[in-house]
Amino acid sequence: MxxxxxxxxxxxxxxxxxxxxxxxxxxxxxxxxxxxxxxxxxxxxxxxxxxxxxxxxxxxxxxxxxxxxxxxxxxxxxxxxxxxxxxxxxxxxxxxxxxxxxxxxxxxxxxxxxxxxxxxxxxxxxxxxxxxxxxxxxxxxxxxxxxxxxxxxxxxxxxxxxxxxxxxxxxxxxxxxxxxxxxxxxxxxxxxxxxxxxxxxxxxxxxxxxxxxxxxxxxxxxxxxxxxxxxxxxxxxxxxxxxxKTLPVRMERQQQTAMAIAKWLTQQPKVKKVYYTGLPEHPGYALNASQARGAGAMLSFDMGSQEQAIHVLKHLKIATFAESLGGPETLVTHPVMQTHRDVDPKELASLGITGAMLRMSVGLEGAEDLIEDLRQAMEDA
Ligand SMILES: Cc1ncc(COP(=O)(O)O)c(C=O)c1O
Structure with a gap:
């Protein structure tokens, strides 16, 4: 079956x-x-x-x-x-x-x-x-x-x-x-x-x-x-x-949109780094492709400084500043202050997890709307 x-x-x-x-x-x-x-x-x-x-x-x-x-x-x-x-x-x-x-x-x-x-x-x-x-x-x-x-x-x-x-x-x-x-x-x-x-x-x-x-x-x-x-x-x-019941169709669409967003992020001068295993430049790209059937709908990106990251969070209109992942609503998280707030800051720094980083769970909204939302949130950042 x-x-x-x-x-x-x-x-x-x-x-x-x-x-x-x-x-x-x-x-x-x-x-x-x-x-x-x-x-x-x-x-x-x-x-x-x-x-x-x-x-x-x-x-x-x-x-x-x-x-x-x-x-x-x-x-x-x-x-x-x-x-x-x-x-x-x-x-x-x-x-x-x-x-x-x-x-x-x-x-x-x-x-x-x-x-x-x-x-x-x-x-x-x-x-x-x-x-x-x-x-x-x-x-x-x-x-x-x-x-x-x-x-x-x-x-x-x-x-x-x-x-x-x-x-x-x-x-x-x-x-x-x-x-x-x-x-x-x-x-x-x-x-x-x-x-x-x-x-x-x-x-x-x-x-x-x-x-x-x-x-x-x-x-x-x-x-x-x-x-x-x-x-x-x-x-x-x-x-x-x-x-x-809808896992396959959701995953397919969310993954497709995540890829579009990841590619767009790599072209933005204000974005210092994009972490998405679907990008060939990701160090784990080949390994992920050898053991998984896709890269999924989770990605992270580095805005260069904590101030810039907070600016983006503050100005998002469709993507929501919230802590979970995997649902129809696109959620953006600040790992240092949310999901990883209880981890020793020295440990976080040694792992490269900084205040400049945002994590995104890409949902089921239209890809163009999410990209436009990120574009306007990055304006003046
Ligand atoms: C990778 C991972 N494992 C486990 C958990 C814990 O799951 P729950 O919040 O359902 O207890 C989370 C929560 O965000 C997670 O991201």
Whole structure:
């Protein structure tokens, strides 16, 4: 079955409801009745543990990522936290130095407190990853492309290093979505999604996923999600399922517009640098093309100074100054003051993330309107 059909119908799920409802109903219930003791044919007890709307969503995302099983949880952060519950005090996790700021905060404030040793390395350099491996290394954690620098990590290369070390490779695939990249096919063991972003795709819900390559890890994660109460609510499952139906068409159009904007930005004298993996001059261009089916709809650019960047933010009329990504509305973020505000400024500087930088999630508005909006916002900057 094609990816597009899976997005619309899920795997083998054409109208399984008794009512033949076209859409998956929202099973807004806390509990399910039992016929008699020991007989629970439908397999549902209590919504924190499992729910038919959630099950349908999990099966759909499993099919899209080519996973064995998927867990749908309350946010992308809940997904990362659940995955880290697989580790014990004293374990080491090697991770990309350049990650979503919330992930870095979780690692520094929670996981390190829990006794997990985080080793931040430049994962675009496979030799640096190899050198960081220790006998207690239990996982390698990467984002590709990364947030907000759009650095591309060799997922196959990291998978080989993880395998040799007996460790898991965990890939946050939020920026490209399963439409453009399938890390499990490249050797990853776990795939993380902030479902809030391209999967749900409408800037109207928060959700997260952990997709697992094998059933054994998935079953351990089911116990963790059940015990910590992190599962996604039926209504948010419904919204995410609804969003997924249009994932391919949204991604195609958003990516096309992102390319047009990236090219236009490279021609603007006030723009010092453009970070978009679809541009041949991007250092990760060839690698991204070898492991993904496109460059996606996320880009960053450098306005030369923080003042210029703030000027642009202030004068945008269509693109909105806001923090999320992946929806129909184009959003522009100032990483230093928003997504990465909790990261040590010295660390940010060492990664090249400066106050002059803006990150753009390209939405579904007309490309000409967005370019005209940027042009007028850059006037007098
Ligand atoms: C790459 C990436 N991973 C994870 C997250 C966290 O997702 P959520 O906000 O759904 O918890 C984000 C949020 O922006 C993100 O950009």
């Amino acid at each position: 094609t990816f597009d059909t899976l997005c619309v119908h899920g795997q083998d799920h054409k109208y399984p409801e008794a009512s033949r409802s076209i859409t998956v109903p929202i099973y807004q219930t806390a509990a399910f009745s039992h016929l008699e003791l020991g007989h629970n044919e439908h397999g549902f007890d209590y919504t924190r543990i499992s729910n038919p709307t959630r099950q349908r969503l999990e099966e759909t995302v499993t099919a899209l990522e080519g996973a064995a099983q998927t867990l749908a949880v309350s946010s992308g952060m809940a997904a990362i936290s659940a995955a880290f519950e697989l580790f014990a005090p004293g374990d080491q996790v090697i991770c990309s130095a350049d990650l979503y700021g919330g992930t870095t905060l979780l690692f520094r404030q929670v996981e390190e407190k829990n006794g997990i040793h985080l080793r931040f390395v430049d994962t675009t350099d496979l030799e640096a990853v190899r050198q960081a491996v220790e006998p207690n290394t239990k996982a390698i954690y990467v984002e590709s492309p990364s947030n907000p620098m759009m650095n591309v990590t060799d997922i196959r290369g990291c998978a080989a290093i993880a395998k040799a070390a007996g460790a898991l490779l965990i890939v946050d695939n939020t920026f490209l979505s399963p439409y453009l990249q399938n890390p499990i096919a490249l050797g990853a063991d776990l795939v993380i999604h902030s479902g809030t972003k391209f999967l749900a795709g409408h800037n109207d819900t928060i959700s997260g996923f952990v997709c697992c390559k094998d059933d054994e890890v998935a079953e351990r994660l089911r116990v963790i999600v059940k015990c910590t109460g992190a599962a996604l609510s039926p209504f948010d499952c419904f919204l995410t399922l609804r969003g997924i």
